Amino acid sequence: MTELTVNGKSRKVTADTDTPLLWVLREDLGLPGTKFGCGVGLCGACTVHIDGEAVRSCQVPLSDVGARKVTTIEDLGVGGLNRVQVAWIAEQVPQCGYCQSGMVMAVTALLKNNPKPSVTEIRAAITNICRCGTYPRIVAAIAKAAG
Numbered sequence: 001m002t003e004l005t006v007n008g009k010s011r012k013v014t015a016d017t018d019t020p021l022l023w024v025l026r027e028d029l030g031l032p033g034t035k036f037g038c039g040v041g042l043c044g045a046c047t048v049h050i051d052g053e054a055v056r057s058c059q060v061p062l063s064d065v066g067a068r069k070v071t072t073i074e075d076l077g078v079g080g081l082n083r084v085q086v087a088w089i090a091e092q093v094p095q096c097g098y099c100q101s102g103m104v105m106a107v108t109a110l111l112k113n114n115p116k117p118s119v120t121e122i123r124a125a126i127t128n129i130c131r132c133g134t135y136p137r138i139v140a141a142i143a144k145a146a147g
């Protein structure tokens with residue numbers, strides 16, 4: 001049994017401790033907003049926050065989480081959309097939408113650390129892959145969220 005804190009709640013899971021956090025979230029905790037894309041840390045579809053930092057949950061074994069706080073897309077904007085979500089809607093960013101929860105998690109963490117990123121900094125920080133190619137709208141939405 002492993003105890004972890006997800007979206008502000010203490011949760012107990014029986015998954016093997018080497019199970020990637022991605023699968024613990026999806027399969028054990030019923031939080032399907034975090035997506036599986038590549039499984040090898042390249043696409044960013046599985047991005048969540050651990051203690052407020054963006055991480056690719058397919059690369060984090062359950063045993064590495066410990067007492068740190070995990071936040072998923074399901075908890076973002078509870079009680080009101082955050083500025084990234086508002087900008088995403090305003091710019092109509094998603095096409096198929098599959099990668100977007102990971103994108104929003106990555107961008108929210110970026111703007112927490114760097115509230116006014118340049119386009120160069122955005123391109124360096126957001127390496128998530130969007131197969132629909134919505135990158136121009138993503139950059140526009142980040143600029144809008146950054147104000």
Ligand code: FES
Nearest residue numbers: 037038039044058
């Ligand atoms: Fe984790 Fe692609 S599924 S980076």
